[in-house]
Structures are given as C-alpha cells and as structure tokens.
Amino acid sequence: MHGRIAVTGLGWVTPIGAGRDEVWEGLLAGRSGFAPVESFDTARFSVHVGAEVRGFDARPWIRRLDPGRLGRASQLAIAAARMALEDAGLADLDAESHQGRERTGVVMGTTSGEPREVERFDDRYLAGDTAAIGAEFMGLYPCHMIAAHIAREMGIRGPVEMIPTACAAGNYAIARAFDLLRTGRSDLVLAGGADAFSRITYAGFHRLGAIAPERCQPFDRDRKGMIPGEGAAVLVLEPLERARARGARVYAEVAGYGLSCDAHHMTAAHPEGDGAARAMLAALADAGLEARDVSYISAHGTGTPTNDRLETLAVQRVFGEAAARTPMSSIKSMIGHTMGAASAIEAGVCSLAVATGRVPPTMNMEAPDGDLDYVPNAARELDVRVAMNNAYAFGGNNASVLFRSTEH
Amino acid sequence: MRRVVITGAGVLSPLADSPAGLHAALCAGQSALKPVELFPLDGVTPRPAGEIRPFDPKAYLGERNLRPVDRTSRLLLVAAQQALESAGWTAGERAAREVGLVLGTTFCSVHTIAEFDRRAVQLGPSYASPMDFANSVINAAAGQAAIWHGLRGVNSTVSAGEASGLLALAHAADLIRAGRAEALLAGGAEELCFESFLGCERAGRLGLSVTVPFDARRDGFALAEGAALLMLEEAGSAAARGARVLAEVRGHGKAFNPAGAEDEASAVSAVARAVHLALEDAAVGPTDLDVLSLSANGSVHGDHNEAWGVGMALDGAGDRPVAAIKAMLGEALGASGAFQAAALLGTFGDGVVPGVLGLERTEGGFPLAGVRAETRRLGRAPRLGLLHAMAWDGQSCALVLEAPPEARP
Numbered sequence: 042m043h044g045r046i047a048v049t050g051l052g053w054v055t056p057i058g059a060g061r062d063e064v065w066e067g068l069l070a071g072r073s074g075f076a077p078v079e080s081f082d083t084a085r086f087s088v089h090v091g092a093e094v095r096g097f098d099a100r101p102w103i104r105r106l107d108p109g110r111l112g113r114a115s116q117l118a119i120a121a122a123r124m125a126l127e128d129a130g131l132a133d134l135d136a137e138s139h140q141g142r143e144r145t146g147v148v149m150g151t152t153s154g155e156p157r158e159v160e161r162f163d164d165r166y167l168a169g170d171t172a173a174i175g176a177e178f179m180g181l182y183p184c185h186m187i188a189a190h191i192a193r194e195m196g197i198r199g200p201v202e203m204i205p206t207a208c209a210a211g212n213y214a215i216a217r218a219f220d221l222l223r224t225g226r227s228d229l230v231l232a233g234g235a236d237a238f239s240r241i242t243y244a245g246f247h248r249l250g251a252i253a254p255e256r257c258q259p260f261d262r263d264r265k266g267m268i269p270g271e272g273a274a275v276l277v278l279e280p281l282e283r284a285r286a287r288g289a290r291v292y293a294e295v296a297g298y299g300l301s302c303d304a305h306h307m308t309a310a311h312p313e314g315d316g317a318a319r320a321m322l323a324a325l326a327d328a329g330l331e332a333r334d335v336s337y338i339s340a341h342g343t344g345t346p347t348n349d350r351l352e353t354l355a356v357q358r359v360f361g362e363a364a365a366r367t368p369m370s371s372i373k374s375m376i377g378h379t380m381g382a383a384s385a386i387e388a389g390v391c392s393l394a395v396a397t398g399r400v401p402p403t404m405n406m407e408a409p410d411g412d413l414d415y416v417p418n419a420a421r422e423l424d425v426r427v428a429m430n431n432a433y434a435f436g437g438n439n440a441s442v443l444f445r446s447t448e449h
Numbered sequence: 450m451r452r453v454v455i456t457g458a459g460v461l462s463p464l465a466d467s468p469a470g471l472h473a474a475l476c477a478g479q480s481a482l483k484p485v486e487l488f489p490l491d492g493v494t495p496r497p498a499g500e501i502r503p504f505d506p507k508a509y510l511g512e513r514n515l516r517p518v519d520r521t522s523r524l525l526l527v528a529a530q531q532a533l534e535s536a537g538w539t540a541g542e543r544a545a546r547e548v549g550l551v552l553g554t555t556f557c558s559v560h561t562i563a564e565f566d567r568r569a570v571q572l573g574p575s576y577a578s579p580m581d582f583a584n585s586v587i588n589a590a591a592g593q594a595a596i597w598h599g600l601r602g603v604n605s606t607v608s609a610g611e612a613s614g615l616l617a618l619a620h621a622a623d624l625i626r627a628g629r630a631e632a633l634l635a636g637g638a639e640e641l642c643f644e645s646f647l648g649c650e651r652a653g654r655l656g657l658s659v660t661v662p663f664d665a666r667r668d669g670f671a672l673a674e675g676a677a678l679l680m681l682e683e684a685g686s687a688a689a690r691g692a693r694v695l696a697e698v699r700g701h702g703k704a705f706n707p708a709g710a711e712d713e714a715s716a717v718s719a720v721a722r723a724v725h726l727a728l729e730d731a732a733v734g735p736t737d738l739d740v741l742s743l744s745a746n747g748s749v750h751g752d753h754n755e756a757w758g759v760g761m762a763l764d765g766a767g768d769r770p771v772a773a774i775k776a777m778l779g780e781a782l783g784a785s786g787a788f789q790a791a792a793l794l795g796t797f798g799d800g801v802v803p804g805v806l807g808l809e810r811t812e813g814g815f816p817l818a819g820v821r822a823e824t825r826r827l828g829r830a831p832r833l834g835l836l837h838a839m840a841w842d843g844q845s846c847a848l849v850l851e852a853p854p855e856a857r858p
Contacts, residue, residue: 152587159559159562159566163563176653180652183608184587185608189705189843199703199705201705201843204608206604245579248577249579302549302600302604304596308583316601434586436586436591436604
C-alpha cells in the first residue's frame with residue numbers, strides 16, 4: 042500500500058497550444074482557441090466555430106508506432122504521454138527495466154474514442170462501397186485502443202485501462218490511477234484523457250442547440266452555449282515517496298476523489314445538482330478535508346445555460362457560506378469543451394495552480410450569472426493549498442478530484 | 450481488508466435468459482451459433498453468430514417507454530433487473546442506499562453512433578436524432594441502466610475488448626475493497642450489429658470454418674451478444690441485510706502485452722503474469738484451484754497464447770478442468786468475461802464443468818490437460834475458480850472466485 046500519490050509530469054495538447062509552458066501561459070493570458078471549423082464542412086450547420094488542435098504535428102512524438110496507423114485521438118494521446126514523461130524526468134521510460142514496465146500502467150478516458158473512424162466507415166457505407174472498409178476499422182476505432190496505443194508506444198506492461206465515461210472521463214481515469222497506485226498494483230501510472238474533433242460530436246451538440254456561435258462564456262448571464270473541442274492530456278502519477286527518492290519535482294498530490302451518478306437524465310443535469318454535490322462531498326470525505334479548505338475550483342463550466350446554473354447551485358449546496366469566497370473558473374472559456382480530455386487538461390490546471398500559486402480566469406465574462414467568484418477575465422495570484430476539479434457527463438456520471446500541496 | 454462477495458446474477462445470452470439456464474445449456478452442449486437475422490449481411494460473407502432471438506424487451510421490462518433505449522442498453526436493463534432481483538435489492542432499498550454500476554463494453558453501440566452520423570450526413574444536421582446522440586457516448590448503457598433502475602452510486606464504464614467484463618468486475622471489487630462503494634452491479638454488455646460484424650470480418654477475426662476454442666483447426670471466432678451482471682457487495686453489509694452469498698471475489702490481476710499477439714513470448718508472459726498476480730492478490734497457490742474458465746474463442750494466436758500463458762502460471766496445476774464457453778456462446782466482446790463469471794457460479798453450484806463443444810484435437814504439446822470436449826462432474830467440490838480473459842489489443846485480466854462453503858455439492 043502506498044499512501045500519498047504525487048503528480049510529477051504533465052503533457053498537454055490543446056486548441057491553444059501544446060506542452061506545459063505554452064498552454065499554461067496561454068491559459069493565464071486568456072488566449073482563445075476558437076476558430077472556424079476546418080476538419081469538415083460546416084455549411085449545413087447554423088454555427089461554424091470549433092476549438093480544434095491546429096498546427097500541431099504529433100509525428101515527432103510517435104517514435105515506435107506508425108502514425109499512419111493510429112487514429113487522431115491516439116496520436117494526440119501519445120504526444121501528451123511523451124510530453125508528460127519528459128516533464129517528469131522519465132523520458133527514458135523506454136530504457137526502464139522490463140520489471141519497471143510491468144509495474145507501470147496507463148489509464149485513459151474518452152467520450153467518443155476515434156469517431157472519425159466511424160465517419161470514414163459511414164462515408165464508404167453511404168457510397169455503397171463497403172468493400173473499401175478494411176482491417177483498419179477494427180484496429181483503429183475501438184476506444185480502448187487509445188490506452189493500448191500509449192502502452193504499445195512506451196512498452197508498458199502493467200494495468201492498461203480505458204474508461205469512456207464521456208465528459209468526466211479524464212477525472213475517472215485519474216481516480217482509477219490513484220487507486221491502482223494506492224493499492225500497490227502499480228508504481229507509475231500515465232493517466233489522462235483524449236478526444237478527436239468530429240462531425241458526430243458537432244452534429245450532436247448542434248442538434249441539442251448547445252453550441253455557441255462565436256465564443257464560450259461560462260457563468261455569464263449572456264452565455265450561449267459550449268464550443269466543441271479536442272485535445273489530450275496525460276499526468277504522470279506516482280507514489281510521493283518514490284518521487285522524492287528519485288528527486289522528481291512534485292506539482293501537487295492527489296488528495297482524493299468522489300464519483301456519483303444522477304440516475305436522472307442522459308443529457309441533462311439533475312435539477313438540484315444532486316449528483317454533482319454528492320461527488321464533491323465524497324471527494325472531500327475521501328481526502329479528509331472540509332469545503333472551506335478548498336482554495337480553488339476548476340469548474341466543469343461548459344457555458345450552456347443549464348450546466349452553469351446547476352453547477353453554481355451544487356457548489357453553493359456543498360460549500361455553503363464558503364462558496365462566495367472560493368474562486369472558481371472555467372478554462373472552457375478559452376479552449377472549449379475538449380470532451381474526454383477536458384477534465385484531464387483541467388487536472389493539469391489544478392496541479393499547476395497548486396505548484397505556481399496562480400489560477401486561470403474565466404474569459405468572456407461581462408455579467409456573472411450567480412454569486413460566486415468566477416475569476417473573471419484575468420488570471421489571479423492565489424495561494425492554492427487545495428484545488429477541486431469538477432467534471433460532469435452524459436449518463437449522469439459525475440467526478441470530483443482533489444489536488445493539494447504536499448506541504449500540509 | 451474489506452471482502453467482496455457476489456450476491457446476485459443476471460444473464461441475457463443467446464442460449465438462455467438466466468444464470469441457471471445459461472449453465473444448463475452450456476453443460477448440455479447447446480450451441481448459440483446460427484445464421485444472422487438481425488441485420489442484412491450486405492457485402493459480408495455469411496457466418497453464424499450468437500444472436501439473441503427472439504428478444505422482446507417488454508416481456509422482461511414491462512410497458513415503460515423503451516424508445517430512448519438502444520439494443521445494448523436493453524440487453525443491459527434486463528440483466529440488471531435480474532441481478533438486482535436475485536440479490537434482493539428492491540426499488541425501495543435502492544432509493545434508501547446507493548447501488549452503483551461498473552459496466553464493461555467494447556463499443557456500447559457502434560450501431561447507434563453510425564446511424565446517428567449517417568442520418569445527419571444524409572438528411573442534414575438538423576435531422577440528426579437527439580435521442581441517438583444521447584446514446585452515442587460509450588457510457589450510454591450504464592447511464593440508461595442507472596436511470597431505469599435508480600442506481601445512484603458510482604457509475605463507470607470500462608472498455609477492454611473481450612476482457613471488458615472481467616475488468617469491470619475487478620474495478621468494482623477494488624472500489625468496494627477501498628470503501629468507495631458498498632454495492633455495485635458489475636459485468637458487461639455488447640450488442641451484435643452490422644458495424645462490428647463487418648469490422649471483425651475485415652480484420653480477419655471471424656472464423657470461416659472452425660470457431661472451436663483451443664482446437665488445432667480453429668481459424669477465428671463467431672461474434673455474439675448479450676449482457677451479464679453480478680451483484681458485488683461488501684461482505685459485512687451483505688450479511689447484515691441477510692443476502693445469500695453465491696461466491697467471493699478473492700483477487701484479480703492484470704497485465705498488458707505491448708508487442709502484439711504475434712510476439713508469442715511477450716503475449717504468453719503477459720497472460721502468465723495476470724494469472725500470477727490474481728493468485729497473489731487472492732493469496733492462493735495454483736494447486737488450490739479447482740476449475741478454470743478461459744477466454745479462448747477460436748482465435749489462432751490468442752488461444753495459443755492463453756493456453757501456454759495459463760499453463761506457465763499454473764505450473765503443474767494445468768490439469769484442472771477448463772471451461773471455454775465461447776465454444777457454445779461465441780465471442781460476445783464486452784459481455785464475455787461476465788458470461789464466464791456467471792457460468793462459473795453455476796459450476797460452483799453443482800460441480801459440473803461444461804465441455805468444449807466440437808473440440809476434436811488440440812495443438813501438439815498442449816499445456817492444459819483439463820481442456821476436453823465432454824461435460825463432466827468434478828471429483829471434489831469446487832472451491833476456487835480462476836477466470837481469465839484476454840483481448841486482441843494485448844489486454845489480460847484474471848480473477849479468482851471462491852465458492853461459499855454451503856454451495857459446495
């Protein structure tokens with residue numbers, strides 16, 4: 042049994058850049074990743090903006106596998122995983138002993154896996170050309186191939202798991218990795234999430250009327266919806282003792298987590314924020330903390346009218362009078378909703394908030410819709426002792442993960 | 450350490466719609482494989498599959514509106530209802546105390562996702578179906594089951610191909626052991642559909658002539674569908690509510706082969722390591738095992754690697770009777786591991802191990818003497834069973850179950 046679990050590495054591929062420093066600086070500066078969609082034709086849609094990963098070449102990060110035989114989410118995930126390992130000072134994981142790689146795991150989350158492979162399938166099917174569908178569909182499409190591809194690329198032989206719990210999946214993956222490490226099943230776990238921009242996701246949110254026309258304005262009175270995005274994030278997690286023994290830099294430690302299910306509606310949150318509140322409470326109980334100990338909340342904050350209202354309500358239910366003085370921001374105001382990658386990217390935000398004493402803003406805010414401190418429009422210096430990462434998903438899947446400073 | 454017991458089971462399979470029915474059909478050597486009628490096999494070579502036919506969800510679920518629920522979710526709803534009923538979790542008790550769900554599935558519904566996309570492409574995005582979109586996420590079935598059955602506890606989905614079901618059971622057992630849940634349904638669900646059928650065919654995974662596990666003539670698997678769930682509970686709280694215990698989850702282990710199934714040494718060692726870790730976690734030795742239930746489905750490399758890997762891990766205990774139920778059921782992907790677990794409970798109940806239907810001969814030097822064509826009754830009461838599942842991506846997961854003393858025949 043390992044006691045405390047540290048975050049020692051961070052890899053990000055996002056619509057506003059890639060790598061720890063570029064993304065972190067972009068988030069603190071309020072950079073926007075919204076632009077007209079390029080990966081498919083949006084002529085028949087009523088909105089045209091997305092948050093795609095542009096100008097990023099994953100190929101240099103993919104050294105063993107053939108990038109041409111990987112789906113986009115797998116490519117982004119491998120790049121994030123390599124960045125995270127390098128950041129953790131473990132770039133030579135490849136050279137780790139066989140035994141070491143048996144004790145290393147991968148846990149990834151996703152919403153759609155590799156939806157573009159289904160689109161390719163459908164294009165051929167609709168063209169009456171199923172003969173053109175080959176072995177690649179089954180090799181690329183199943184979502185568990187994202188975790189498997191990271192493991193194959195890195196030669197990892199320990200627990201490899203894929204947790205497709207939609208837009209809360211990154212948090213679920215980190216939670217699972219936390220338990221794998223705490224129970225001693227692994228000594229090192231790459232945990233995160235990945236999703237690829239797709240016409241399927243775009244068409245779905247478009248049909249729900251959930252996509253904003255220009256920008257995402259979480260918690261603003263005038264918010265018009267979310268902006269679909271894509272990306273990947275991987276955190277290197279390991280026992281704090283091991284991290285210290287090898288002289289690793291520690292960003293934060295994972296203090297605990299809580300999961301719950303609304304059991305209410307597939308796509309709408311519980312009207313009283315019931316599941317969201319229970320996940321936060323379970324996380325606090327797991328970490329042995331009180332709501333007033335939380336310095337910063339990384340919100341799910343999609344920018345849809347319902348989510349943001351109910352999220353504020355759930356936080357108020359859990360935090361009581363501490364709610365108004367606990368800063369909470371949503372980086373979806375800058376990078377959009379990166380689906381299964383979102384809460385993994387935000388877990389990186391929480392880790393760096395703890396490590397650097399700065400928190401990113403909620404951009405595009407003109408008039409807050411609620412009584413919380415949404416960190417409007419400008420990053421803030423803040424002594425973050427404990428950060429809470431909240432994520433909610435289709436299926437009523439809710440997950441809260443707590444990060445804290447190792448000095449306590 | 451908190452102990453995890455199994456207090457209920459639900460099965461909806463091509464062979465039977467109950468755990469007892471499944472065990473009986475497997476032991477009687479009934480085959481689920483027959484020509485596909487669920488969808489037209491346009492452009493695909495016809496091959497037998499394990500299709501649930503007829504399937505009338507209303508016969509199980511009553512008159513509630515099933516329209517928003519696709520086939521994978523319907524299969525799951527039926528298995529969940531059975532598992533909850535057999536464990537004695539009434540709707541009232543589920544409202545008072547949290548029951549959760551950990552579901553293993555490969556695709557949830559690649560058919561729903563593809564249909565959603567095709568409709569939006571053909572008719573335009575404003576004609577896309579919001580209902581299909583809600584079901585397009587891979588955790589849709591778990592979410593639908595939570596809504597239908599009022600499961601407010603931890604709700605998670607794991608994907609690991611043919612190993613998904615066992616991964617879900619292992620994950621759920623960990624959540625209970627760690628005190629994160631008291632009662633979780635866990636298992637798997639997968640539907641048969643055109644998209645996965647065509648995909649498996651094009652990948653060369655479907656057998657053309659012989660789909661018999663471990664048979665030297667094998668050339669691939671037969672695709673199947675279904676759902677199976679077990680009710681996992683913390684032993685103390687199960688006892689406190691007077692629940693009947695069907696088995697205990699003693700331990701589990703996982704390993705990954707990053708080198709591909711063709712790299713035999715790497716693949717075999719991953720299987721052996723998963724089994725070894727499960728035995729270690731369960732604190733039992735290979736010779737303590739009474740029966741094995743394996744993943745073999747007729748795959749050329751997979752079956753070989755599993756047999757040699759399990760043989761390596763069990764070192765001298767490889768003569769234990771082996772169930773390879775995909776001989777009768779086919780490969781139900783996410784549901785397979787859960788079918789294996791549910792069927793093993795049947796063996797715990799009556800000491801009968803189903804034979805490998807159609808087995809004529811194994812490969813030379815085959816390491817598992819307990820692989821036989823005929824169904825047999827064990828010489829001694831089975832106490833410990835090993836489940837193993839592996840997936841084409843290199844995943845390997847093993848689980849050790851123990852029969853309760855009173856269940857031993």
